[in-house]
Amino acid sequence: MRRRLAHLPPALALCALAAMAEMTALVHVAYPRPARGETGAATTPASASGLLKAPPSAHERSNPYEGMPEAVTAGRKLFLRHCAECHGDDGKGSPRGPSFDLDRLRQAPPGDLFWFVSNGDLKAGMPSWSRLPDAQRWQLVAYLKTLAEQVGGAPP
Amino acid sequence: MALRAYRLLVLVAPLAAALPRAADAQERSYFVTYNHQMEQPGNLEVAINPVAATRRGGAGFAASWMELEYGVKAWWTTELYFDGQTTRGDSTISTGWRWESRFRPLMLEHRINPVIYVEYADITAADKTMLEVVGHDVESDHAQRNGLARRLRQREIETKLILSSRLQAWDVSENFIAEKNLAGPPWEFGYAVGASRPLGLAARPDPCTLCPENFVAGVEIYGGLGDGRGFGLRETSHYLAPLLSWGLPGGTTLRLSPTFGLNRNSHRFLLRFGASYEISDLRRQVRRLWGAGGR
Numbered sequence: 001m002r003r004r005l006a007h008l009p010p011a012l013a014l015c016a017l018a019a020m021a022e023m024t025a026l027v028h029v030a031y032p033r034p035a036r037g038e039t040g041a042a043t044t045p046a047s048a049s050g051l052l053k054a055p056p057s058a059h060e061r062s063n064p065y066e067g068m069p070e071a072v073t074a075g076r077k078l079f080l081r082h083c084a085e086c087h088g089d090d091g092k093g094s095p096r097g098p099s100f101d102l103d104r105l106r107q108a109p110p111g112d113l114f115w116f117v118s119n120g121d122l123k124a125g126m127p128s129w130s131r132l133p134d135a136q137r138w139q140l141v142a143y144l145k146t147l148a149e150q151v152g153g154a155p156p
Numbered sequence: 157m158a159l160r161a162y163r164l165l166v167l168v169a170p171l172a173a174a175l176p177r178a179a180d181a182q183e184r185s186y187f188v189t190y191n192h193q194m195e196q197p198g199n200l201e202v203a204i205n206p207v208a209a210t211r212r213g214g215a216g217f218a219a220s221w222m223e224l225e226y227g228v229k230a231w232w233t234t235e236l237y238f239d240g241q242t243t244r245g246d247s248t249i250s251t252g253w254r255w256e257s258r259f260r261p262l263m264l265e266h267r268i269n270p271v272i273y274v275e276y277a278d279i280t281a282a283d284k285t286m287l288e289v290v291g292h293d294v295e296s297d298h299a300q301r302n303g304l305a306r307r308l309r310q311r312e313i314e315t316k317l318i319l320s321s322r323l324q325a326w327d328v329s330e331n332f333i334a335e336k337n338l339a340g341p342p343w344e345f346g347y348a349v350g351a352s353r354p355l356g357l358a359a360r361p362d363p364c365t366l367c368p369e370n371f372v373a374g375v376e377i378y379g380g381l382g383d384g385r386g387f388g389l390r391e392t393s394h395y396l397a398p399l400l401s402w403g404l405p406g407g408t409t410l411r412l413s414p415t416f417g418l419n420r421n422s423h424r425f426l427l428r429f430g431a432s433y434e435i436s437d438l439r440r441q442v443r444r445l446w447g448a449g450g451r
Binding site for chain 2 (some may be wrong): 017028053071073074075077078085095096097118119120121122123124125126127128130131133134135139
C-alpha cells in the first residue's frame with residue numbers, strides 16, 4: 001500500500017501544476033470585471049440587477065451591428081431561439097424568467113448588454129451565453145435595443 | 157441495478173416524447189471532452205450516443221450510453237448515464253450507470269473557466285462506451301467475453317478538472333481526469349483536450365436549417381496517463397477525433413465523430429454518433445402532463 005502511494009504524489013503534483021498554471025491565467029480576464037469598489041451603477045442608468053455588475057470598460061464598447069436592420073432581424077431569430085423560452089416572445093417574461101425592464105434596457109449602453117448576455121447572472125439563474133459567437137451576441141443586443149424602443153417608446 | 161435503470165428509461169423515453177415544448181439544444185459538440193457550458197436551469201436534455209468500434213483480431217462491437225442531463229442551477233448541472241453494448245458473435249448487455257455533477261465555481265466569464273466534475277459509476281468490466289480513457293485502458297481490455305466481463309463489477313469515483321476558454325470564436329477545453337476504483341486499485345489518470353468553432357459566426361436573418369451558424373466543427377484528443385503505480389504514457393491508448401455537430405432549430409442536436417487510434421494500444425477506428433433533444437422547463441412540463449396546471 002505504501003509503495004503504491006509513493007507513486008501517487010508525483011502524479012498528482014504534475015496534474016496540480018498543470019492546473020495551477022492554467023488557473024494563474026485567470027487573472028487575465030476575457031471580459032473586464034469591475035475594479036474593487038466599482039459597480040458601474042454610478043456611471044450608467046442601466047442599473048437592473050445583472051447590468052449593475054457591468055464594469056465601466058464595458059460601457060464604451062459599441063455595437064458593430066448598430067443601424068443594420070438585417071442584424072436586428074437575425075437578433076430576433078436568436079432571441080426566439082435562445083431567450084424567449086424564459087423571457088417570453090415579447091420580453092414580457094414567463095414563470096421562468098423576468099420581464100425586461102424596457103426603460104433600463106433602452107438606456108443601457110450596448111456594451112453593458114453585451115457584457116450581461118456574455119456573463120449571465122449565474123446566481124440568479126440567468127445562464128452565460130458566451131457559447132454564442134461574439135457576432136451573434138451583438139446581433140442579440142441590436143434586437144434588444146430595438147425591442148425596447150418599439151415597446152417602451154422613444155426616450156424623452 | 158442496470159436492468160432497473162433500463163426499466164426507468166423505458167418509462168422516461170415516452171414521457172420525453174410526449175412533452176410539448178422543445179428548447180434550443182445545449183449539447184456541447186464534444187463526445188469526451190467537457191467545456192464550461194452548463195445545461196440551462198430547469199431544462200432536461202435526453203441524448204443517446206452510440207459508438208461502433210473495430211478490434212484487431214477480434215469481434216467489433218457497438219456500445220451506447222443514454223444521458224439525461226438536467227440544469228439544477230445556472231452553475232450546477234447533473235447528469236445520469238445508462239450504458240450498454242453489443243458485441244458481434246457474443247451478446248447484448250447493459251453495463252451499468254453513472255451519475256455526475258458539474259459545478260462552476262466562478263460566476264463570471266474568464267479567459268479560463270474552471271469547472272469541477274464529480275462522478276460515481278457503477279459499471280462492469282464489459283462497459284465499452286469509452287466515455288473517458290484513463291490509466292492503462294487498452295484495446296485488449298475489450299477482448300473478454302461479455303459473460304465473464306459483466307461479472308467484474310466496478311464502482312468508481314471519477315473527478316475532472318475542466319478548464320475551458322473562448323478564444324475569439326473558438327472553444328478550447330482541457331480536462332484532467334483522476335479515477336479511482338473503490339475496490340482498491342490505484343488512482344488512474346487521463347486527459348481530454350478539445351477545440352471547436354461554429355462554421356458561421358453571425359446569424360442569418362432568415363430561418364434556416366442548413367446554414368453554417370448551425371454547425372460546429374472541431375477536434376478532440378484524449379487518452380490515458382497511467383496510474384498511481386506508473387504515471388506516464390507507457391501502455392496507454394490515445395485517440396484523435398474530428399467532430400461535427402449540427403444544431404437543428406427544433407431542439408435536436410446531431411453529432412458525428414470518426415475517431416482514430418494513435419498507437420497500437422488503441423482501437424484502430426471508432427465511429428461515434430450522438431443525437432440529443434432538449435426539453436424546456438421539465439418541472440412545468442411534467443406538471444402539465446399530470447394535469448396539475450402549471451400555467
